[in-house]
Amino acid sequence: MKxxxxxxxxxxxxxxRQEPGDGTFAAGFTxxxxxxAIALLANPMETQLVGALGVKIGGRELxxxxxxxxxxxxxxQDGAFAEEPPSTDSGQRTADSALAAKPRWSPEATARLDRxxxxxxxxxxxxxxxxxxxxxxxxxxxxxxxxxxSELGLEGM
Amino acid sequence: xxxRTYFDVPDADRSGLGNQxxxxxxxxxxxxxxxxxxxxxxxxxxxxxxxxxxAALARAMAGRMRGGVGVxxxxxRSPTVARLLGANGPLTVTDDGVQPAVGVDGIKVMSxxxxxxxxxxxxxxxxxxxxxxxxxxxxxxxLREFLSDVLWGELDMLFIDLPPGADGAVELGGLIPNLTGxxxxxxxxxxxxASVSRTMRAAREGGIRLLGVIENMSGYRCDGCDTxxxxxxxxxxxxxxxxxxxxxxxxxxxxxxxxxxxxxxxxAVLKALA
Numbered sequence: 001m002k003x004x005x006x007x008x009x010x011x012x013x014x015x016x017r018q019e020p021g022d023g024t025f026a027a028g029f030t031x032x033x034x035x036x037a038i039a040l041l042a043n044p045m046e047t048q049l050v051g052a053l054g055v056k057i058g059g060r061e062l063x064x065x066x067x068x069x070x071x072x073x074x075x076x077q078d079g080a081f082a083e084e085p086p087s088t089d090s091g092q093r094t095a096d097s098a099l100a101a102k103p104r105w106s107p108e109a110t111a112r113l114d115r116x117x118x119x120x121x122x123x124x125x126x127x128x129x130x131x132x133x134x135x136x137x138x139x140x141x142x143x144x145x146x147x148x149x150s151e152l153g154l155e156g157m
Numbered sequence: 158x159x160x161r162t163y164f165d166v167p168d169a170d171r172s173g174l175g176n177q178x179x180x181x182x183x184x185x186x187x188x189x190x191x192x193x194x195x196x197x198x199x200x201x202x203x204x205x206x207x208x209x210x211x212a213a214l215a216r217a218m219a220g221r222m223r224g225g226v227g228v229x230x231x232x233x234r235s236p237t238v239a240r241l242l243g244a245n246g247p248l249t250v251t252d253d254g255v256q257p258a259v260g261v262d263g264i265k266v267m268s269x270x271x272x273x274x275x276x277x278x279x280x281x282x283x284x285x286x287x288x289x290x291x292x293x294x295x296x297x298x299x300l301r302e303f304l305s306d307v308l309w310g311e312l313d314m315l316f317i318d319l320p321p322g323a324d325g326a327v328e329l330g331g332l333i334p335n336l337t338g339x340x341x342x343x344x345x346x347x348x349x350x351a352s353v354s355r356t357m358r359a360a361r362e363g364g365i366r367l368l369g370v371i372e373n374m375s376g377y378r379c380d381g382c383d384t385x386x387x388x389x390x391x392x393x394x395x396x397x398x399x400x401x402x403x404x405x406x407x408x409x410x411x412x413x414x415x416x417x418x419x420x421x422x423x424x425a426v427l428k429a430l431a
Contacts, residue, residue: 001172006160011168023284044284045291051283052294054301055177064184066254067306069298070272073281077274081255082247119272122250 001057003038005031012038014058018150023047027057056152065127071120078118103132106141127152184305186334188254192312193224194430196368197330197339199360201352203321206373207342208232210409210422211318212241214340217423219262224313227257229303230268231329232320233296234279239270246271254308267307269299301332323356327363337430338366340406343393344374350393357401368406368429370397371422375408385410404429 003012012029015037019025023044030037040057042050050057054069065071071081105113109128116124131148132140189195198211211228219226230238239245242260248271249256257265269279281288281295309315319325330336339360343353353370361367372394376387388411398405406425 001174002163002166002168002170004160004166006158009161011166014171045287048283048288048291049294052291052298053174053178054181054298055172055174057172057174059171059173060177066250066252067302069302070306073283073295074269074272074299075277075280075282076272077277079247080272082249084249084251 003029003040005034005036007031007036008033010034012036016150017056017058017152019047025050025057065123068123071123074119076117076119080119081122083122103129103137104139106139108142109140109145112142112145181301181305182332185301185332188305188307188309189315189333189335192227192309192315192335194314194337195317195333195335196314196337196426196430197317197319197326197360197365198342199319199326199339199356200321200342200349201323201354201356202343202349205342205344205349205353206409207321208237208318209241210342210371210373211316212238213409214422214426215242215264215314215316216262218314218316218426219264221423221427222313224311225263225265227265227267227309227312227315228260229300229307229315229317230266230270231300231303231317231325233269233299234320236268236270236273238318239266239268242266244268244271251308254306257307257309265309265312267303297328297332300329304332323359326356326360326365330360330363330365336365338368340368340426340429341370341397343370343372343397344389345372345376345387345391345393346389347391347393349389350391350396353393353397354400357397361401367401367403368426369404370394370401371406372408374411377411 004010005012008031010031010033012031015028015030017027025042025047027040028037029040051073113121113125128140128145128148131152132144137144198207198214200207215226215228228238228242230236239258239260242264244258244260244264244266246258248258257267258271260266273279317329319329326339341353341357343349357367374388375394376385378385394405394408404425406429407422409422
């Protein structure tokens with residue numbers, strides 16, 4: 001999918017993705033020449049059709065989590081998945097250094113995470129944590145979660 | 158107004174939806190590379206005991222193959238194989254994938270049985286309106302992840318228990334690069350023959366090797382006089398085998414006790430695979 005600024009005859013550049021949580025999807029594109037910006041707005045059915053393919057408009061930011069599609073699309077029972085406890089490092093990294101590399105979760109973000117259905121919670125936590133770690137964000141707050149959700153296209157998470 | 162179209166614009170397609178789909182297929186191929194044989198168990202008709210036979214075949218093979226046997230329950234809406242094999246959740250998630258449940262005889266199992274709430278139907282997130290439009294894609298995406306994201310490990314044989322219907326084998330077969338072939342299950346009746354014939358034809362025309370036919374519920378054994386009596390009129394197993402020039406691998410009598418033992422089937426299937 002490409003967008004063309006007809007006035008400039010330039011391919012527009014993908015700028016951002018938004019999933020406001022109402023089942024719809026938005027993607028922003030900007031013309032690199034004249035700066036004209038447009039938004040692609042998809043209704044819930046269109047959003048669902050694209051989502052059902054397991055693809056991300058604008059490209060994938062993070063590696064796919066195990067069973068990401070199933071866990072994000074299916075209404076499953078709590079307790080269906082058990083997250084494997086983190087393995088203890090036997091190499092040079094100590095437990096302290098491993099912890100130091102991981103972002104903290106603010107109480108507000110933790111409370112919000114607790115509201116995520118158990119079926120997907122472990123995966124969602126991992127995705128937010130990786131998002132923050134890759135951007136060297138020290139603390140995950142609800143604002144960081146909103147940004148990640150928008151950038152990564154995490155509908156309903 | 159005239160303007161350039163998709164192929165006229167050389168700039169990269171950042172979404173790369175085609176590449177994302179290709180990556181999904183690569184993940185399936187990578188995961189299944191350690192599985193020696195992938196066999197579909199199919200039928201055109203519901204209620205022929207396909208899941209029961211899949212479980213019986215898995216047990217028969219587990220006793221003959223030392224490399225391990227797995228069962229993927231592709232009947233997402235009516236999963237039954239996990240219970241037949243005594244496999245239970247929860248499923249453990251690791252960084253690399255999801256550990257399958259393990260049932261009797263060490264058989265690895267993946268099924269929506271572990272994911273759906275007790276008595277709950279298969280349901281999807283998001284607005285239910287017009288859901289039928291995307292349901293097919295959602296189910297294919299689920300099966301794709303059952304193949305690619307389950308830590309199947311080294312297996313001699315992975316059985317895939319397909320839901321009733323003529324097109325499932327071809328759709329799923331297209332996802333599996335190392336598909337060995339398909340076994341067709343029927344009951345003796347003419348109605349079943351007609352239905353399973355359609356499924357077998359669809360599979361063959363889709364490039365899937367037909368391994369043989371198994372006729373289930375081929376009569377019952379009278380407890381009192383120990384004679385075998387027919388349950389249905391018809392001879393669908395032999396007729397389908399003749400029509401498609403494959404072997405009738407076995408006739409399995411109805412078992413009121415639900416006994417999964419079908420040891421002779423294991424030998425017949427191994428012969429078909431040879």
